[in-house]
Amino acid sequence: MTGWAERVGTLWRTLVGKLWLTIIGLVACVLLTLGFFLLPYVDITFANSAAVKRMLIYVGVIGFSMTTVFALFLLKKITQPMRQLIDAADSVRRGDYATRVHVEAHDEIGELASTFNLMAARLEENIRDLNIEKEQLAGVLRSMSDAMITFGRDGTVQLTNPGGERLLKDWAAISWDSEEPSPAEASSATIPEPLYPLFRQVTSTLEDRSANVLVRQSVWAVNMAPLLQDNEVRGAVAVLRDVTEAVNLEKMRKDFVANVSHEIRTPLSMMQGYSEALLDGFADSPAERDELLHVIHDESLRMGRLVKDLLDLARMEAGHTDISRNRVEIGELVERVYRKFAVRAKEGELDFSLERAEGELVLEQADEDRLEQVVTNLLDNAFRHTPPGRKVTIAVKPTIEDGEALTIYVADEGHGIPAEDVPYIFERFYKADKARTRAASSGTGLGLAIVKNIIDAHGGRIQVESVVGEGTKFRVILLKNGKNAG
Secondary structure (H helix, E strand, O other): OHHHHHHHHHHHHOHHHHHHHHHHHHHHHHHHHHHHHHHHHHHHHOOOHHHHHHHHHHHHHHHHHHHHHHHHHHHHHHHHHHHHHHHHHHHHHOOOOOOOOOOOOOOHHHHHHHHHHHHHHHHHHHHHHHHHHHHHHHHHHHHOOOEEEEEEOOOOEEEEOHHHHHHHHHHHOOOOOOOOOOHHHHHOOOOOHHHHHHHHHHHHHOOOEEEEEEEOOEEEEEEEEEEEEOOEEEEEEEEEEEOHHHHHHHHHHHHHHHHHHHHHHHHHHHHHHHHHHHHOOOOOOHHHHHHHHHHHHHHHHHHHHHHHHHHHHHHHHOOOOOOOOEEEEHHHHHHHHHHHHHHHHHHOOOEEEEEEOOOOOEEEEEOHHHHHHHHHHHHHHHHHOOOOOOEEEEEEEEEOOOOOEEEEEEEEOOOOOOOOOHHHOOOOOOOOOOOOOHHHOOOOOOHHHHHHHHHHHOOOEEEEEEEOOOEEEEEEEEEOOOOOOO
8 A cells, every 4th residue: 555655656746647637637627617507507407417417427537537547658658768768867877888778669758768879879989988098098108117197286196107106105205305395385285396396387387398307316307298177277297207327328428528538639649749849850869859759659559559448348338249258277367467467577676476276277168368358457457556566466266155266366555546436447537546647657547447348248247455555456256157157
């Protein structure tokens, strides 16, 4: 009984129910009006007035019944399809875009159902296309090596890719020291402080901006563009790329060009000056002329060594180091270099000694010429920077702590290298003694850089220990099988 009352109440709230009540009301008004005017004449005119009254009652009951049938017909043709449309629209609202309405009618309700189905199909297609584009955009953002961060109007972070998320996490641990207002003070935002000045420029000028941002020892190239909606700024998007290596390489390139220009200019200037002196007849005697020619010859040889070392170093750093892998008796190699420098040590009044372990000291895969170049360069440095009367030692021994390895030691009691210069001595043209000029030395400034590249090509490593005023010790470690020793 309660369910029937609820259905009746529901029917009254529908369009058909209201129409049904309206028709019933009209029929009732018509019948009451007719009865009010006709009933007095029925008793006077008709002999059987009771039969006429019963007929009017029957007509009223039939009228009410017909309106009820008409209401049920409308309920089936209008209310049920409309209910289906309402339920389908509610399903679409909840995100079920595959919902369709099945109404077999050719009237306005059928046209409405067809239009709804077409709208739902178009909406489903658009949503699918948007999801595909969203997935593609998310894939692009995930695959980007650059960091991408989207900020809202107040500077809050709205969207990041994995690179941007890592960057924000790393920068969040940094304590910024700047006179610029912090994001929290400025707008309760989470934008990193190094990006805040650029963010203010972009949001105020509505123009793209690019800048290099220095964060600790890293350099980041930042491209930031405004995000607009109805000609009003709603935020900004920033793309950040770590260009530290590129900046360092550019600095190295400029320093290299400057150093090469300086190193070549010195012998060229001396050769030009002495040759002009010869041409102008400043040499009054054959001895003076021979001395000038000897200087010109020495400077030409020095410039030739510089060019050769530069070409060798360029090939090595480009990965074109020619390493001939053969079996090398490193003990015999060290002895050969020792004998070559013994005469020079006697001329320079140096105490030069060799220490070699007993037995075979063999490297299975090594380039004998290149390793001889390494030992020669190290000894040449030691001889040039060790005063007369001091000691220079070369040694070759097995190294137990590094497994099957051999270690070559070159130690001197020379001037030594300051601790702050030790990490940079393998760079090109780096001079630990800033007061020493190339004119006072026969070196090209590239020897240790070449040594480092040769050792790396052999899979070994080189270590340095130095104390100013006491001397320097180089340690070259090479595995016997030629594999990486680092």
